[in-house]
Amino acid sequence: MNTTNKVSTPILSKKEQTQINDITQKITQHSNDLRARYKLLGYQNVIGASVMAFSVAGMVTTGTLYVKGLIPGWLCILINALLTSLIHELEHDLIHRLYFRKQPFAHNLMMLLCWITRPGMPSPWLRRELHFHHHKESGTDTDVEAWITTSGSPWGAKRFLKLVDGFIFGIVNALCAPTWREKIRLTIKVLRLNAPMGLLYWGCWYVFLGYHFYTWACSIMGVAYQPSSITALLMSVINGAVVIIIAPNIIRQFCLFFISSNIHYYGDVMPRNALQQTQVMNHWWLWPFQLFCFNFGSTHCIHHFVVKDPFYLRQMTAAFAHKVLAEAGVRFNDFGTYKRANRYTQTQTDT
Structure with missing residues (x-):
């Protein structure tokens, strides 16, 4: 007889499982009612492709206007940051195969466009495996995706660096x-995760920072600097790339990671317990961040209960879903998570 002690995995109580099933059923029914009421929602592939076409065309248009000197750089950066937030939502839906599931060419073309317009992120095909695991083991020690977005790390310089520049953080950590x-x-x-697009993306960013720091230092010290024709041409290309695609994505990624890392609980979450995995963060002061991640803090919790709804439908069901989530005891605007490094367990000082 084997008397070896085994560590048992916590099992959801009947009440908790019933609550999870009830939330999923109610939100699913509401989204199905919306589909029945608005026939356009039945054309999911068309909507996804249209949003992608609009976003990519918008980035090309603003980039062209900037290069021609018709709009300032800051306006191009802000518009493209908003457009890449839409593309991130599309990629998230594509990872769950919500568009062109039976048409691999169209599906993979959209995935490729997501990667090209957000080159600082790992390949979406690689992220799919990590994201599926995130749903299965959200908030546990094996949830790599949550760790990448800084969940579970105490707030400080290290976590801030990870939010701002994941590549440098990865190298420093190594x-x-x-x-x-x-x-x-x-x-x-780190190099493999960022190859090839991420290496080009971060490389351009560091050259941009280094070059402009050098020219600034020269002007401060009164040293004349005249770049060669090749250097001037190269920097004009890099400057354009920074304004059109790199800076917008840095803004978007920081806002997304800041929101995502704080709505997810980490470290003491019961496995497979969706009631503990996320919270809803929709406080008014978060709107500057929510703006560049398409209201992620307010709607992502819904996704942990109902995976099959695309991002725009989550926005439409949010008001109803929030009532259902609140009735089940899902947390809203639990800012104590900042002090607890994303732990779910609250302390006396949090209340």
Whole structure:
């Protein structure tokens, strides 16, 4: 007889499972009612493709207007940051195969466009595996996607760096590994995750920062600097890339990671318990961040209960879904998570 002690995985109570099923059923029914009321919602592939076409065309248009000097750089950056937030929502839906499920060419073309317009992120095909695992084991130690967005890390310089520049954070984290073997392994992993587009994306960004810091330092010290014709041409291309695609994505990614990392609980979440995985964050002061991640904090919790609804339908069901979630005890605007490093368990000082 085997007397070895085994660590048992916590099991959802009947009440909790009933609550989860009830939330899913009510929100699903509401979204189905909306589909029946608005026939246009039945054309999901067309809507997804149209949003993608609009977003990509918008980025090309603003980029052209900026290059021709017809709009200022800051306006191009803000518009494209908004457009890439739409593209992120499309990618998230595509990862769940919500568009062109039976038409691989159209599906993969949309995935490719998502990657080209957001090159600082790993390939969406690679992210699919991580994201599916995130849904299965959200908030647990194996939830790599949550860790990447800083969930579970205490607030400080390290977490802020991770939010602002994931590439530098990854390299610093690798170099701080205890052994040379680990340093090399983690560095290769960071490079592989970012290859090839991320390396070009971050490389342009660092050249941009370095060049303009150098010219600024020269002007401060009174040193004349005259770039060569090749350098001037290269920097004109890099400057354009920063305004059109890099800076917009840095703004979007920071806002998304800031919101996402705080709505997800991490570290003491019961496995498969959707009631503990996320909260709703829709306080008014979050709107500057929500603006550049398409209201993610207000609607992502819905997605953990109902996966099959595309992003625009989550926006339409939000008011109803929030009532259902609140009745079931899902948390709203739990800002104590900042102090608890995303732990679900509240302390006396939080209440």
